[in-house]
Amino acid sequence: MNNPASALTAIEPLRASDYPASRSDISKVPEQAVYQTVYSADYYTETDYLPTADSMLQNTADAAPVLPEQLPQAADGQINWLHFVGINDGDLLKAALSPYHIHELVLEDILSRKQRPKIEDYDSYLFIAARVYQYIDSKLQADQVYLIVGSNFVLTFQQRPLGLFSKIRAHMRDPRYAVRSQDAAFLAYRIIDRLIDDYFLTLDQYNNRVELIDKILFADTGTNSDLLGRIHRLKRDGVRLRRTLQPLRDVLSQLVRGEFTTFHGKSHVYLRDTYDHTMQLLESLDASRDMVVSMMDIHLSFQSNRLNQQMRRLTAITILFMPLTVITGIYGMNFDRMPELHWALGYPMAVGIMVVFAAGLYAIFKWKKWM
Numbered sequence: 392m393n394n395p396a397s398a399l400t401a402i403e404p405l406r407a408s409d410y411p412a413s414r415s416d417i418s419k420v421p422e423q424a425v426y427q428t429v430y431s432a433d434y435y436t437e438t439d440y441l442p443t444a445d446s447m448l449q450n451t452a453d454a455a456p457v458l459p460e461q462l463p464q465a466a467d468g469q470i471n472w473l474h475f476v477g478i479n480d481g482d483l484l485k486a487a488l489s490p491y492h493i494h495e496l497v498l499e500d501i502l503s504r505k506q507r508p509k510i511e512d513y514d515s516y517l518f519i520a521a522r523v524y525q526y527i528d529s530k531l532q533a534d535q536v537y538l539i540v541g542s543n544f545v546l547t548f549q550q551r552p553l554g555l556f557s558k559i560r561a562h563m564r565d566p567r568y569a570v571r572s573q574d575a576a577f578l579a580y581r582i583i584d585r586l587i588d589d590y591f592l593t594l595d596q597y598n599n600r601v602e603l604i605d606k607i608l609f610a611d612t613g614t615n616s617d618l619l620g621r622i623h624r625l626k627r628d629g630v631r632l633r634r635t636l637q638p639l640r641d642v643l644s645q646l647v648r649g650e651f652t653t654f655h656g657k658s659h660v661y662l663r664d665t666y667d668h669t670m671q672l673l674e675s676l677d678a679s680r681d682m683v684v685s686m687m688d689i690h691l692s693f694q695s696n697r698l699n700q701q702m703r704r705l706t707a708i709t710i711l712f713m714p715l716t717v718i719t720g721i722y723g724m725n726f727d728r729m730p731e732l733h734w735a736l737g738y739p740m741a742v743g744i745m746v747v748f749a750a751g752l753y754a755i756f757k758w759k760k761w762m
Contacts, residue, residue, distance in 0.1 A: 413592065414525075414554035422551060423477035424456050425487070430563060431469040432572040437560065438463070462487055470575045471544045477551050491516070491544060501537050501548050508638040510645055516541040517653050519579075519642060521586050522635045523553065524593045531593075531628045533635075536586060540579040540653055547582060555585055576658040583643070584665045590636065590672050594679075597632065600625060601679050601686075608686055608693075622687050629680040636676065640669045707756045714748035 425440040440456040456478075465471035478484055481502055488498070497518050500506055506520040519538040524531055534553055539546040547556070559581050562568040570581070604621055643666040646654050654662060722729070722741060734740075 414589070415557040417552040417554045420552040420554070421456070421477075424552075425458060425462075425478065426474040426476070426560075427462060428472040428474075428560060428563060429463070429465050429469055430472075430571045434469060435563065435571055437564075458483070458487065461490070464490060465543055469543065470578065472578060473544070473546050474556060475546070475548045477549070479550070488546070491539070491541065491546065493539065493546075497539070504535055504550060506535060506537075508635060508642050510642045510651075512651055516544075517579075517651055519583070521583070521639060521642075523555070523586055523589050524632060524635070525553075525589075526593065526596045531597075531631060533631070538579060538582060540575060542653070543575055545575050545578050545582070555589060556582065559585060573657065576654050576656060577661075580654070580658040580661050580665070584661070584668075587639075587665050587668050587672070590632075591668075594632070594672055594675060597625075597628060598675070598679050600628075601682055605682065605686060608689060619687070619691075622683060625683045626680070626687065629676060629683055632676055633673070633680070636669065636673050640666070640673060643669055711749055711752050711756070714752070715745045718745055718748075 421442050423442060427438045427440070429436050440458050440462075442456050462473065473487075475484070475487075478487075479502060481498065484498060484501065492515070494513055497511075497513070500518070500520060506522070508522060509520050511518045517538075517540045519540070521536045521538065523534050523536055525534070526532070535548075535550055536553075536555070537548040549555075559570075559578075562581075563570045570578070604618070604625060607618060608622075643662060645651070646662050647659070647666045649655060649659060718741060730737075
């Protein structure tokens with residue numbers, strides 16, 4: 392992963408081009424699958440357990456992958472990575488994971504779609520729950536990702552295809568990256584690092600939306616009735632992102648402090664870099680959230696000011712016609728002796744007085760910028 396970029400202000404959003412991490416295409420990926428990778432410094436093999444060809448051709452969303460009675464195990468000195476996608480059958484998961492003696496509480500969490508980021512130590516392995524976000528059709532959608540790390544195995548779980556880890560697998564195929572010579576903890580670091588990278592893309596999209604609404608806000612002429620709703624959605628998205636990033640930072644903090652023996656070694660050094668990236672994400676998110684809160688206050692102030700201007704115009708128009716009303720009221724009284732009623736110039740005089748009063752008041756209001 393690249394070195395952390397410098398901290399950014401809210402008006403200078405994170406650039407996805409600075410990070411390696413756009414997701415891979417999942418348009419032709421089955422909804423359910425199990426991907427196995429077994430490797431060591433001098434050995435590498437991968438096996439994909441997919442649904443049957445007929446069910447894939449029929450595009451059946453609930454088509455389960457065809458698995459052997461027992462998934463192959465890694466030999467001594469090898470590491471086994473099993474990646475489960477869309478497997479929601481508890482019995483199937485329990486059978487596939489039986490050689491690893493996974494606790495029933497962990498299986499329960501894996502089948503759950505809503506788990507806050509956390510880390511739990513089960514002696515022989517670590518269980519890590521994480522969450523990633525992606526904007527789909529302008530809505531922020533969350534996806535759970537789970538990780539189990541043992542001494543010679545790594546197990547990952549997703550509720551649906553996300554296109555997150557294909558690049559890691561490609562690096563494992565290429566001996567130039569030397570991933571295969573590392574231990575299981577290093578693979579777990581690469582997976583965690585990939586999840587953090589994905590947040591840079593999501594936060595960049597979030598910041599772009601904040602910038603767009605900010606421009607619309609100051610160019611708004613009152614015709615955009617949904618502006619307050621859009622600002623509120625941004626505020627809500629910011630809260631959701633922070634509720635995930637903050638506990639994820641705590642998980643990484645525990646790993647960096649060396650509380651778990653699984654990550655003692657080379658991976659521990661790299662995790663510090665990942666922790667720094669998480670702090671950068673939180674700082675950028677907080678700056679953007681502050682902008683969103685300010686935009687809501689500014690929008691409400693604009694609305695109040697616009698209402699005040701309308702009321703001022705209505706008041707000015709009312710005052711403008713008050714002298715005219717007084718004059719017409721005077722000459723509408725039924726007195727017998729009103730000299731102007733029988734004067735030949737009485738009507739032009741009354742109209743002239745009205746015009747003079749109206750023009751004078753209008754000039755004063757324009758000078759005061761009340762109209």
